[in-house]
Amino acid sequence: MKDCAEKDKIDILSMFPEEIEQMLGNEPRFRAGQIFRWLSNGACFEEMTNIPSSLRQKLADTCVIRTPKIKKKLVSSIDGTIKYLLELCDGVCVEAVYMVYEHGNTLCVSSEVGCRMGCRFCASTKAGLLRNLTASEILGEVLAAEADTKTRISNIVMMGIGEPLDNFENTVRFLRLVSHPDGKNISLRHVSVSTCGIVPKIYELAELGLPITLSISLHASNNKARGEIMPINSAYPIEALMGACRDYFEVTGRRISFEYTLISGKNDSFEAADELAELLLRSMTAKDGTRQPVHVNLIPLNRVDGNAMSRPDKERVNAFQRRLCSRGVNATVRRRLGPDIDAACGQLRIRDAET
Numbered sequence: 001m002k003d004c005a006e007k008d009k010i011d012i013l014s015m016f017p018e019e020i021e022q023m024l025g026n027e028p029r030f031r032a033g034q035i036f037r038w039l040s041n042g043a044c045f046e047e048m049t050n051i052p053s054s055l056r057q058k059l060a061d062t063c064v065i066r067t068p069k070i071k072k073k074l075v076s077s078i079d080g081t082i083k084y085l086l087e088l089c090d091g092v093c094v095e096a097v098y099m100v101y102e103h104g105n106t107l108c109v110s111s112e113v114g115c116r117m118g119c120r121f122c123a124s125t126k127a128g129l130l131r132n133l134t135a136s137e138i139l140g141e142v143l144a145a146e147a148d149t150k151t152r153i154s155n156i157v158m159m160g161i162g163e164p165l166d167n168f169e170n171t172v173r174f175l176r177l178v179s180h181p182d183g184k185n186i187s188l189r190h191v192s193v194s195t196c197g198i199v200p201k202i203y204e205l206a207e208l209g210l211p212i213t214l215s216i217s218l219h220a221s222n223n224k225a226r227g228e229i230m231p232i233n234s235a236y237p238i239e240a241l242m243g244a245c246r247d248y249f250e251v252t253g254r255r256i257s258f259e260y261t262l263i264s265g266k267n268d269s270f271e272a273a274d275e276l277a278e279l280l281l282r283s284m285t286a287k288d289g290t291r292q293p294v295h296v297n298l299i300p301l302n303r304v305d306g307n308a309m310s311r312p313d314k315e316r317v318n319a320f321q322r323r324l325c326s327r328g329v330n331a332t333v334r335r336r337l338g339p340d341i342d343a344a345c346g347q348l349r350i351r352d353a354e355t
């Protein structure tokens with residue numbers, strides 16, 4: 001990690017219009033809105049043609065626009081999915097994945113360089129956490145992908161490298177920036193945030209009332225099994241996590257989705273499916289007996305270099321899904337996009353660092 005280029009300059013892409021206005025001092029009020037709109041469209045200072053050139057020069061002298069550079073790009077010849085390796089101002093890299101769905105163009109973004117959560121099956125956490133991403137760098141992932149694909153991104157999933165709730169402030173700032181009506185204006189209803197289950201932060205997020213979809217990486221149906229693959233479970237065991245999920249739904253009215261990575265021989269038995277169904281149905285029932293809708297996303301494990309864990313075969317995956325459904329839990333198997341450029345999230349970055 002080298003020093004960030006222009007590290008002493010103001011990180012303007014992380015700023016809301018009111019903050020830009022304050023920074024500009026005596027400029028007319030509408031200038032801040034104009035600049036914010038330009039920034040949200042991926043423009044550099046030079047391109048801000050309705051801003052007087054003296055002000056553009058002043059901005060260029062004092063501020064920096066922290067959009068990552070595309071270092072590598074893998075395009076699937078099967079479904080057009082694109083994996084980006086993005087280089088940040090200090091030379092470190094994160095990944096983003098662009099996917100085309102019927103409901104819109106979706107970008108999976110990273111929130112941290114590395115991760116300190118230590119999930120045993122995950123490539124992103126192998127070398128620990130290097131640093132958080134700024135709000136501008138997360139937003140910059142969206143801008144870089146839009147500029148490269150010449151399309152508009154309408155959906156975002158925070159399921160790339162990092163634990164978004166471990167970088168809480170910048171994640172929330174990013175969510176507010178990307179959904180700002182004068183900016184990208186992406187509806188938060190089209191944004192998912194995935195967490196391994198940092199319980200106090202789930203309560204904090206609920207208080208903010210952002211209409212995002214919260215995804216919980218559950219991956220096991222009891223504390224023993226979960227503790228073996230997710231160290232976070234010793235700090236926040238399943239009961240505490242489920243309590244936070246219930247609260248989240250009660251406060252926000254937004255349904256929670258659960259992710260369950262299927263690992264062969266570890267969490268893919270019918271007993272595990274039954275226990276999972278029982279856990280979710282019990283936990284998601286409120287005191288007055290009303291039950292929240294529960295949805296489980298099954299993710300067959302992506303093999304990570306140097307890790308012995310593997311995915312169950314297709315039949316087992318489908319049988320697990322049917323078993324959950326027969327127990328009253330709605331479950332779907334995540335479609336695998338870009339199988340020809342497959343690299344479990346975080347692997348592209350590791351491989352790049354090794355070459």
Ligand code: SAH
Pocket residue numbers: 119121122123158159160161162163164194195196197215216217218259260261299300301302303304344345
């Ligand atoms: N830190 C967040 C985002 C992580 S990535 C979280 O824990 O939710 C998004 C999802 O992919 C998580 O559910 C994560 O557990 C899962 N995942 C990570 N590595 C995987 C792998 N090798 N195969 C399948 N799913 C994986």
